[in-house]
Amino acid sequence: MKKRVFYTLILIPFLLFYAQPVGAAEKEEDGWMDEEIYFIMVDRFQNGDQSNDYNVDLSDPRAYHGGDIQGIIDKLDVIEDMGFTSIWLTPIMANEEKGYHGYWIEDFMEVDEHFGTMEDVKRLVREAHDRDMKVIFDFVVNHTGYKHPWLNDSTKQDWFHEESPIIGESQEQLENGWLAGLPDLNQEHPKVRQYLFNAAEFWITETGVDGFRLDTVKHVPKTFWEEFSDHVTSIDPDFFLLGEVWSENPNYIAEYESIGIDSFVDYPFYEAATTAFQTEGNSLKELYTVWERNKAFFEQPHLLGNFLDNHDNKRFTRLALLNEENPVNRWKMALTYMYGAPGIPIVYQGSEYAMDGGEDPDNRRMMNFKVGEEEVKQHIEQLSAIRKEFTALTEGDFERVVDEGAFAVFKRTHGNESVYIAVNNSEETKTATLNDVPEGSQLRGLIYDSIARSTDGAHKIALDRSTADLYVVEEDKGINWLVVIPVVGVMGSFIAFVIYVTRKNRAQT
Structure with missing residues (x-):
């Protein structure tokens, strides 16, 4: 939360x-x-x-x-x-x-x-x-x-x-x-x-x-x-x-x-x-x-x-x-x-x-x-x-792409912009596989901060029970190594430090 x-x-x-x-x-x-x-x-x-x-x-x-x-x-x-x-x-x-x-x-x-x-x-x-x-x-x-x-x-x-x-x-x-x-x-x-x-x-x-x-x-x-x-x-x-x-x-x-x-x-x-x-x-x-x-x-x-x-x-x-x-x-x-x-x-x-x-x-x-x-x-x-x-949310068209009763996904498109509205009103977690997302794109959940990337040409989203999210289609730029590498470096240094301190304590005992 x-x-x-x-x-x-x-x-x-x-x-x-x-x-x-x-x-x-x-x-x-x-x-x-x-x-x-x-x-x-x-x-x-x-x-x-x-x-x-x-x-x-x-x-x-x-x-x-x-x-x-x-x-x-x-x-x-x-x-x-x-x-x-x-x-x-x-x-x-x-x-x-x-x-x-x-x-x-x-x-x-x-x-x-x-x-x-x-x-x-x-x-x-x-x-x-x-x-x-x-x-x-x-x-x-x-x-x-x-x-x-x-x-x-x-x-x-x-x-x-x-x-x-x-x-x-x-x-x-x-x-x-x-x-x-x-x-x-x-x-x-x-x-x-x-x-x-x-x-x-x-x-x-x-x-x-x-x-x-x-x-x-x-x-x-x-x-x-x-x-x-x-x-x-x-x-x-x-x-x-x-x-x-x-x-x-x-x-x-x-x-x-x-x-x-x-x-x-x-x-x-x-x-x-x-x-x-x-x-x-x-x-x-x-x-x-x-x-x-x-x-x-x-x-x-x-x-x-x-x-x-x-x-x-x-x-x-x-x-x-x-x-x-x-x-x-x-x-x-x-x-x-x-x-x-x-x-x-x-x-x-x-x-x-x-x-x-x-x-x-x-x-x-x-x-x-x-x-x-x-x-x-x-x-x-x-x-x-x-x-x-x-703009897709104000002027875009509207279609239903998933219909499972209490779980549904809708799509709004305006020009090159697409946003999905996923609603899970059911009593359990639900997933949906979307096959109409353009190649090279990812889905970014705007409310719950999730990313869905392509797997075998499809994008899968998951929603907890009684939740809804809006997903925007955007270019998949892959992993941002400029961010990941420094984070991994910091974590690696921290782990090495913990190992060093642990060994030193053991040696003293």
């Missing part, structure tokens, strides 16, 4: 030195493939300004807990040091009572008083951009808070669909029903549509934010999203739209790509990855099936956002604990696959400390930066450095 940590510390600065920087201002659509997103629930992250602690009650999991914009600013260096290039924030708009999560909006063009001021938001974006980090705001257009003033405004009664619960999965029900009883906005109404366009323009022009994560996309008509996309890109041609279409059907999700939404949080990936990695012995087959479907249905499958937990589901640590597994081991293996697979890694706050949490609101606990468990955090730092170094 000490040896592994030692080489990890050496590897990270080396990779960071040679990594290609990703600047917030140079975004092209494909450029987002290089991003690594840290997802923040503002109220539950860091209390940086106690002067805005209105109605804070740490004993109530459904009340405000004091996190704010200043707290995020205070931790930007920590987020950057982990390797993240973007942050995504839950809605910062003014919410009604107990709307700590941001999704019960009361005013679409005001900052929630619990989070700070507009000047704080502008400063956050500036501070992030100064670090070459991008900022994504969560943006809600489907509904308002339960007690929105418009509900009592006689001139705005037609701004909402008629109150009704969502029954079934018909598109009409999804788009017109009141999700969780929240007043459902009528986006077909010209004034509603224009108001939401104006709100989007307000945040873009006022703050310089780089993108929106679009909430509850499937509950809003496609015609609206098409016009919305056109509107925001007319303001900022590089503006990024990350949609939430909560579905396990990639064909259904991909329908929204064709109307202008750039990317989506990948729920099929989430379902497959959490099922596979939450316990030892589970098959990895579905992971590749997800990729095959994404490749078939999406124009830009490399832009999809991969995640292992979020604020709407049980935390991944809880899934591991329910299976009586060590969460740290589970996290390290799952993250290695997520950072290696096609897509944009999205990490929910606290995952770096293997934070536990059950159903909402238990999955939204206040961040604890003093938990002491650093192993997952260090692993994220290492994976981020590796991902930045090898």
Whole structure:
């Protein structure tokens, strides 16, 4: 273990030195493939300004807990040091009572008083951009808070669909029903549509934010999203739209790509990855099936956002604990696959400390930066450095070269660069013989510091149970005699000295 940590510390600065920087201002659509997103629930992250602690009650999991914009600013260096290039924030708009999560909006063009001021938001974006980090705001257009003033405004009664619960999965029900009883906005109404366009323009022009994560996309008509996309890109041609279409059907999700939404949080990936990695012995087959479907249905499958937990589901640590597994081991293996697979890694706050949490609101606990468990955090730092170094891990193709149920090896290639992702989720050590490595090459394990050289034209790798590694294909330069000879000389001198002392002691006795 000490040896592994030692080489990890050496590897990270080396990779960071040679990594290609990703600047917030140079975004092209494909450029987002290089991003690594840290997802923040503002109220539950860091209390940086106690002067805005209105109605804070740490004993109530459904009340405000004091996190704010200043707290995020205070931790930007920590987020950057982990390797993240973007942050995504839950809605910062003014919410009604107990709307700590941001999704019960009361005013679409005001900052929630619990989070700070507009000047704080502008400063956050500036501070992030100064670090070459991008900022994504969560943006809600489907509904308002339960007690929105418009509900009592006689001139705005037609701004909402008629109150009704969502029954079934018909598109009409999804788009017109009141999700969780929240007043459902009528986006077909010209004034509603224009108001939401104006709100989007307000945040873009006022703050310089780089993108929106679009909430509850499937509950809003496609015609609206098409016009919305056109509107925001007319303001900022590089503006990024990350949609939430909560579905396990990639064909259904991909329908929204064709109307202008750039990317989506990948729920099929989430379902497959959490099922596979939450316990030892589970098959990895579905992971590749997800990729095959994404490749078939999406124009830009490399832009999809991969995640292992979020604020709407049980935390991944809880899934591991329910299976009586060590969460740290589970996290390290799952993250290695997520950072290696096609897509944009999205990490929910606290995952770096293997934070536990059950159903909402238990999955939204206040961040604890003093938990002491650093192993997952260090692993994220290492994976981020590796991902930045090898273009194959961001733009490369993806194929499965070994499939043995709970043990699999995947290969990513871009130009002359190839990286293998080896995952052993089985209950025993596994080996794989790879026959497609070019002659004169070796495989170097980037996480566990191993070398696999050619034997009879093939390369054999071995992985302990419940581990994963990334192997880069590189030129086999053989044994470095310039290093070996001095080491052998020192060892030989030491052995000769020991023999001399031993003989001398014997002679004296």
